[in-house]
Amino acid sequence: xxxxxxxxxxxxxxxxxxxxxxxxxxxxxxxxxxxxxxxxxxxxxxxxxxxxxxxxxxxxxxxxxxxxxxxxxxxxxxxxxxxxxxxxxxxxxxxxxxxxxxxxxxxxxxxxxxxxxxxxxxxxxxxxxxxxxxxxxxxxxxxxxxxxxxxxxxxxxxxxxxxxxxxxxxxxxxxxxxxxxxxxxxxxxxxxxxxxxxxxxxxxxxxxxxxxxxxxxxxxxxxxxxxxxxxxxxxxxxxxxxxxxxxxxxxxxxxxxxxxxxxxxxxxxxxxxxxx
Amino acid sequence: xxxxxxxxxxxxxxxxxxxxxxxxxxxxxxxxxxxxxxxxxxxxxxxxxxxxxxxxxxxxxxxxxxxxxxxxxxxxxxxxxxxxxxxxxxxxxxxxxxxxxxxxxxxxxxxxxxxxxxxxxxxxxxxxxxxxxxxxxxxxxxxxxxxxxxxxxxxxxxxxxxxxxxxxxxxxxxxxxxxxxxxxxxxxxxxxxxxxxxxxxxxxxxxxxxxxxxxxxxxxxxxxxxxxxxxxxxxxxxxxxxxxxxxxxxxxxxxxxxxxxxxxxxxxxxxxxxxxxxxxxxxxxxxxxxxxxxxxxxx
Numbered sequence: 001x002x003x004x005x006x007x008x009x010x011x012x013x014x015x016x017x018x019x020x021x022x023x024x025x026x027x028x029x030x031x032x033x034x035x036x037x038x039x040x041x042x043x044x045x046x047x048x049x050x051x052x053x054x055x056x057x058x059x060x061x062x063x064x065x066x067x068x069x070x071x072x073x074x075x076x077x078x079x080x081x082x083x084x085x086x087x088x089x090x091x092x093x094x095x096x097x098x099x100x101x102x103x104x105x106x107x108x109x110x111x112x113x114x115x116x117x118x119x120x121x122x123x124x125x126x127x128x129x130x131x132x133x134x135x136x137x138x139x140x141x142x143x144x145x146x147x148x149x150x151x152x153x154x155x156x157x158x159x160x161x162x163x164x165x166x167x168x169x170x171x172x173x174x175x176x177x178x179x180x181x182x183x184x185x186x187x188x189x190x191x192x193x194x195x196x197x198x199x200x201x202x203x204x205x206x207x208x209x210x211x212x213x214x215x216x217x218x219x220x221x222x223x224x225x226x227x228x229x230x231x232x233x234x235x236x237x238x239x240x241x242x243x244x245x246x247x248x249x250x251x252x253x254x255x256x257x258x259x260x261x262x263x264x265x266x267x268x269x270x271x272x273x274x275x276x
Numbered sequence: 277x278x279x280x281x282x283x284x285x286x287x288x289x290x291x292x293x294x295x296x297x298x299x300x301x302x303x304x305x306x307x308x309x310x311x312x313x314x315x316x317x318x319x320x321x322x323x324x325x326x327x328x329x330x331x332x333x334x335x336x337x338x339x340x341x342x343x344x345x346x347x348x349x350x351x352x353x354x355x356x357x358x359x360x361x362x363x364x365x366x367x368x369x370x371x372x373x374x375x376x377x378x379x380x381x382x383x384x385x386x387x388x389x390x391x392x393x394x395x396x397x398x399x400x401x402x403x404x405x406x407x408x409x410x411x412x413x414x415x416x417x418x419x420x421x422x423x424x425x426x427x428x429x430x431x432x433x434x435x436x437x438x439x440x441x442x443x444x445x446x447x448x449x450x451x452x453x454x455x456x457x458x459x460x461x462x463x464x465x466x467x468x469x470x471x472x473x474x475x476x477x478x479x480x481x482x483x484x485x486x487x488x489x490x491x492x493x494x495x496x497x498x499x500x501x502x503x504x505x506x507x508x509x510x511x512x513x514x515x516x517x518x519x520x521x522x523x524x525x526x527x528x529x530x531x532x533x534x535x536x537x538x539x540x541x542x543x544x545x546x547x548x549x550x551x552x553x554x555x556x557x558x559x560x561x562x563x564x565x566x567x568x569x570x571x572x573x574x575x
Contacts, residue, residue, distance in 0.1 A: 006378050010364070017366045093362040097423060100328050101379035102352040275331040 003103040007111020008118065011085060015119050024077060024123050031073070032130030035066045036138055043139045059141040060231055063131065064242040067143075067229065070127040071153050071222050075184060077123050078157035079164045082116045083177040086168035086271065096276055106268040113165050113264060120161055124154045145228035152225035155256055156218045160184060162260050163216070166267035169274060183216045191219030198246035206246060213248065217256040220248040279342055281306040281431050281462035282327065287336035288486075289322050296322040298486035300336070304479075306430075309453060309463040311473040314483035315574050320466045321359055323483070324433055327464075328356055341430055352380055355429035359436045359466070361420040365409035369400055369419050372408055373426060380427040394422040399448065413440035421452060431462040438469050450476055474566045482573040490573050500569070501539060501561045505532045508555030517552065521545045536561070 015021045042062055046055045086109065089095040098108055128150045135141045143149065160180060167176035190212020197205030213220040223244040227235050235243050280303045287300035297319040304310045314320050325331040327338060329346035343350040363372055370391060377387040395401050398418040408416060417440050424432055434453075438446045446469070453476045456463050467473050473480060474494065481491045503522065507514070510532060518525045521544070522536035536542070542561060549556050 002381075003379060006375070010375060014364065014366060093358060093360050094364060096325075096330060096358045097356065097363070097376065097420075098379065099330060100351055100354065100356040101376065102348055102350075102381065103379050104348050273332070276325070 003107040004111040004114060007098075007103075007108055008115040011112050011115025012118060015081070015115075020081065021119060021122075024119070025126055028073070028123060028126040028130065031070070031127065032134060035131060036134040038062075039066075039134060039138045056141070056231060057234065059135070059139045060143065060234055061240055061242075063135045063139070063141060063143055064226060064230060064240070066131045066135075067128065067149070067153075068222075068226070068242060070124075070131055071156070071225070073127060074120070074124050074153060074157045075160055075218065078116075078120050078161040079177065079180050079184070081119050082113075082161045082164035083168060083180065084173045085112045085116055086165060087171060087173040087176050088168075090168075090276065091172060099276055105272045109165065109169070109268050109271045110264075113162065113267075116161055116165070117158060120157050121154060124150065124157060128153055143229040144231060149225040149229035152221050152228070152253070155253065155260075156221035156225070158260055159216070159218050159221070159256055159263075162263045162267065166263050166270065169267050169270040184218055186212050187216035187219040190215075191223055194220075195223075195245045209246075213252065214255065217252055217259055220252050221256055224248045224250075224252060278306060280304055280339075281308070282310075282338070282340055282464065284323075284327060284338035284345075285336055287323065287326050287338060288334045289319070289326060289331060290334045295486055297326065297333075300326070300483075300486075300488060302481055302488055302491065304462060304464060306462055307457070307460045308479060309457050309465065309477045311477035311480035312464060312466045312483065313470070313473065313480050313570060313574075318483045318574070319486040320483055321435055324435055324464070324466060328354070328433060352427060353430040355424035355426070355432040357417075357420045357424040357432075357434045357437055359439070361416060363408050363416070363419070363423075366407060368405050368407055369411070370395065370404040372419065373422055376423050377426050382427060390426060390428075394425055397425070397452065398422045414442060414445045417441055418445065418448065421449065425452070425456075429461065431464065432456060433464045433466075435466045436468065437465070438467060438472055446472065470566045470570055480566070482570065484574045492569070494566075499537050499539075500564045501536045502564050502568075503534050503536050503542070503545075503561045504558070505534075505549075505556065506530060506558035507532055507549070508557065510554075514549075514552065514554060517548065518545070521548075531558075535564075 039062060046058050099105060132146050163183060164180045167179050190209045193205045194209025197209055226242045227244050227247050230243060234240055282304040284300045284302050287297060289297040300323050312320055322331055326333050327345055338345045341350050341353050373391040395404050398421055400418055403415060421437060437449050453463055477494055479493045481488045515525050518534055521541055522534040525534040546556055
């Protein structure tokens with residue numbers, strides 16, 4: 001366990017020293033600041049002209065739009081932070097001196113996963129926490145189930161982070177990045193196919209979408225997060241672009257958690273058995 | 277008989293259809309400085325990586341410090357300097373040694389003291405707080421050597437430790453190897469610089485096409501004399517008579533050459549020629565360099 005923490009600490013130190021953390025957090029803060037400024041003016045207009053019902057709907061839409069972008073940035077960051085952590089060190093040979101120390105390879109890979117996850121969690125906290133805090137302070141609005149929604153977004157990032165680590169055990173950095181973003185693309189398109197298939201009553205499109213979600217459960221976690229973080233009226237009526245027509249089953253959370261465990265275990269196995 | 281520090285039995289590694297190591301069988305006693313020599317592509321680095329558990333053998337096995345190769349815990353007693361040495365270049369030299377020391381289980385003052393001592397040993401005290409990316413190639417190599425010596429290992433694998441080093445750096449590596457030998461540490465050295473091997477190693481193995489083709493002690497090499505004679509005349513009977521004193525007797529450009537194992541027989545040889553009535557105009561004997569042996573074995 002000590003070795004896992006040592007490697008995780010090194011991964012965090014690398015992100016700090018190579019200004020990855022600073023870039024992510026500064027631009028994350030800039031994103032939140034821009035959202036705060038925009039929301040300030042939008043909320044002022046809404047309060048001046050709208051009814052309380054309209055105000056709630058409008059604030060929910062704006063906050064969900066910000067969370068949608070935050071979710072996208074978290075997805076990108078989860079892959080970009082992890083894509084090179086093993087693949088790069090294998091390519092450069094840095095990993096050789098690590099793996100000839102009395103540290104098992106699973107500890108090396110787990111430590112890297114943990115380090116990347118901590119960066120992701122911090123980034124998600126800054127982005128989602130910032131958006132929610134701004135919504136509360138500037139718009140006097142808090143989406144329902146905010147903590148659950150944030151946890152689902154973090155889970156989505158964790159799915160992609162774990163896939164990027166697994167890919168890095170066998171693929172070069174660039175190939176790994178292309179593969180993981182490609183898988184994310186499949187899940188994204190699958191999610192939309194499921195929604196459109198539901199609206200159009202096309203079972204084939206819907207089942208294809210569900211299949212894609214089972215293959216990579218990232219988009220369905222966002223759909224679930226957006227479902228929980230909207231007012232009941234909006235989500236149940238299917239009003240607005242963030243209201244899923246086909247709400248993913250709560251079992252998808254268990255599927256995603258199991259998926260992470262299986263992919264991580266596979267990554268450890270692949271790393272353990274490969275030649276360095 | 278004491279257990280060897282390192283033992284390999286018929287280790288083989290295939291990368292698809294390519295055979296990188298065909299049959300690595302060797303034994304290195306504890307405390308020996310062992311040279312592992314061969315041309316490029318002979319399978320030296322892959323062999324070393326199999327012994328260290330970085331590459332999984334296709335067949336065969338071996339033991340490292342009494343444990344089957346590939347075991348994690350034995351690595352606390354093993355040091356390794358890879359050939360293409362790469363590090364986390366964003367770390368400072370001292371931080372890097374500290375990190376590797378922590379992976380070895382070292383902590384606190386013991387770690388600090390060891391890092392300081394090693395930085396002094398490889399003459400990097402002044403650069404200890406600079407990022408590794410600012411180091412020259414030679415400095416990185418010396419830092420890598422320090423990293424390999426962390427934890428006072430019982431066996432150290434050095435893959436081309438002098439590549440990128442100037443003569444002073446090479447001298448430093450030579451001194452470090454001698455210090456290790458004096459402490460009873462086993463050294464497994466892979467180097468193309470045969471002159472370095474000649475002055476540091478007790479024994480060498482030559483590898484060709486993925487198998488050990490010859491092992492010899494450096495003492496054996498020192499005994500191997502190349503003798504050149506210029507004679508008044510030669511004949512098959514003279515050449516046959518010379519064969520009693522050595523081997524590989526041959527005529528070559530006006531000289532008769534042969535190889536002898538015992539310098540003390542040279543006076544006897546000259547007396548025999550005089551007895552046969554053959555005038556001896558020139559007699560020269562010199563030891564064969566490791567380079568000549570290398571060329572003969574793997575050339």
